[in-house]
Amino acid sequence: MAKRRILAGGIAQESHSFNPVRTGRSWFTIRAGAEAVETARGSNSVLGGIVDAAAENDIEVIVPVMFRAQSGGPVEDTVFAEMRDRMCDAARRGDFDAIVLPLHGGMLTPSLEDPEGALMMALRHIVGPEMPLTAGFDLHAHVTPEILAHCNLLAGYLTNPHGDQGNTGRRAFLAALDMLEGRLQPALAAVHLPMLTLGNDRTDEDPLLSLHARARAAVEAGVACDVSIFNAQQFLDVHGLGQWVLAYGNGTAPNDLALELAQTLWARRRELIGSYPALDEYLDRAAHGMERPLILGDQGDRVAGGSPGDGTYVLRALLARDSLPPSAIPIADVRAVQACQAAGQGATVTLTVGGRYSTVSPPVTVTGEVVSVGNSAQVVYDGPADAGYRTTLGDYAVLRVGKVHLILTDQPYSYLDPGYFRAMGVDPARMGIVITRSGYHFTLNYAAIGECVTVDTPGMTSYRVAELPFTKARPFFPLDEMDFTPRLHVVGGVSP
Missing domain, CATH: 3.40.50.2300 (Response regulator)
Structure with missing residues (x-):
């Protein structure tokens, strides 16, 4: 046979x-x-x-x-x-x-x-x-x-x-x-x-x-x-x-x-229908010292939920607080990556980053040192979610702005696994605060590194769906109240 x-x-x-x-x-x-x-x-x-x-x-x-x-x-x-x-x-x-x-x-x-x-x-x-x-x-x-x-x-x-x-x-x-x-x-x-x-x-x-x-x-x-x-x-x-x-x-x-x-x-x-804690609540905790890194999911700009990954809301909050420990935050911005790569490792550059598509917070102008640049870095997921999965990054740069490590990439990533940061030379276990572009999926793969919390931030992937211009999908709960009784669906034209 x-x-x-x-x-x-x-x-x-x-x-x-x-x-x-x-x-x-x-x-x-x-x-x-x-x-x-x-x-x-x-x-x-x-x-x-x-x-x-x-x-x-x-x-x-x-x-x-x-x-x-x-x-x-x-x-x-x-x-x-x-x-x-x-x-x-x-x-x-x-x-x-x-x-x-x-x-x-x-x-x-x-x-x-x-x-x-x-x-x-x-x-x-x-x-x-x-x-x-x-x-x-x-x-x-x-x-x-x-x-x-x-x-x-x-x-x-x-x-x-x-x-x-x-x-x-x-x-x-x-x-x-x-x-x-x-x-x-x-x-x-x-x-x-x-x-x-x-x-x-x-x-x-x-x-x-x-x-x-x-x-x-x-x-x-x-x-x-x-x-x-x-x-x-x-x-x-x-x-x-x-x-x-x-x-x-x-x-x-x-x-x-x-x-x-x-x-x-x-x-x-x-x-x-749930709710998430405020960003400031956890930044206050980090400022007073924590035994383990704080791994935050940026609810409003979740690439894992389909956002562009260039939101600056959390970046602004990190830059505004001198008392915070070293942090790592990703921003998808191809022009910023190109500028860093042109300047080269060790250069000091002034850039305007983010806020091109995620417009709830405007672009941010920063001055920092180009720590590293590269392309085609290999990512291997630790897991348990998707453990062993392999992928290749595009162009990237790491810009250190004070204690903030700004991870710049030419396309958005969700950072569901610590392997993304490590592939670009940043060890999340050595940071005090790490920002992921995920709501909760990241919690499985970062649990061994730090305390994982999703924070309420505005943006394209926040659960404030009333702010989105739905047309085809409605009516649906919770935007619409309706008298509805669950019924068996007719599959393939034949009633079950």
Whole structure:
């Protein structure tokens, strides 16, 4: 019997509808073939989980191409088209038994609200209705009816902050394998809720903690074979924005379970609106001395949420306080990087940085010493989130302004892992304050270094969504009060 093979690959990026900066090809880490497989092997990523589970089952993984980028503005249409065409060309060549896609699920292009659904539809058109097609998504994905119509089983992360990327890929792979071997006939019960979670949506805290515990118990009891609760990315102005509960049974859809979970989620929707402490509160603490570094998530300018990463609100606060310990703060500003590189290491320069796209705080003029410059630095994630993932930085410079280490890059990064700072010669463990462009995902990977806190700051990714010009996505809670009763979604035109 010939060795089984699966087709994997695609594109993973989370988009922000209101970020004017398009995500271009140069912002992606692009791998294909054996390099993509070997780089993923053993990593806590969705593709890593697929690769490792396939190896355990003596199945070969084919990766025509894998595009992966930081969150940001919508992805250029040409980038998506290149990926889609490479995946579809491989699908036409055949010689594989199933498709397992490691995607994000929250991506946009200027012309597509649902590029992941478009990819699945294109692949399904080529391979036909019988071939197993599964996928692993971030739990912040924008799930659509088109995705559900073409995907046999969609597995979402079960943790936020995310620590189970690899296991999500494993779930998607094992579902495809079980379908191939006749052990599984996925039957979906799906419920959509027109609501957002805003600030109180960690899965290790209630209300989501108990909701996920109920879903897990149902899977362990055999009521369902897989359950995902999707809490959509909050900055997508797309039709049908909201939460999804997906519960898969084997042959019979677990309708009662999906409705129960969705009804609980809707009933507790107000508990999902949270708040964060003020920046000044934690800067006051740092000024009086702390045993461990203070790792702050800049809520208003979260590249992890799709912001441009050039906000100056926190930078201004750091520069205004002489009593603070040494700090590190990133700013995405290509012109500032170029100026530092032109001046060279050791030079003293005066620059105006940031505030070009994140306009809640104006640009800042600073004078400092160029500590280092470089490009193509290699980042390896410590983890546990995405442990072992490798990526390459673009051009960068480190400018020391008093006790502030200003990390300048030619494109935005989320700094989800300490490896970003270390790659540019800055050890976050030796700083008193470290600023990340993340809301809470950074907390897993920095926990061993310091105290991790998300602070309330203004900006494009703050949870003050009433300040954003939503048009397509409304109505949704909490911007709109509505009389709504959760109902089972009709999948593929057939009522569950």
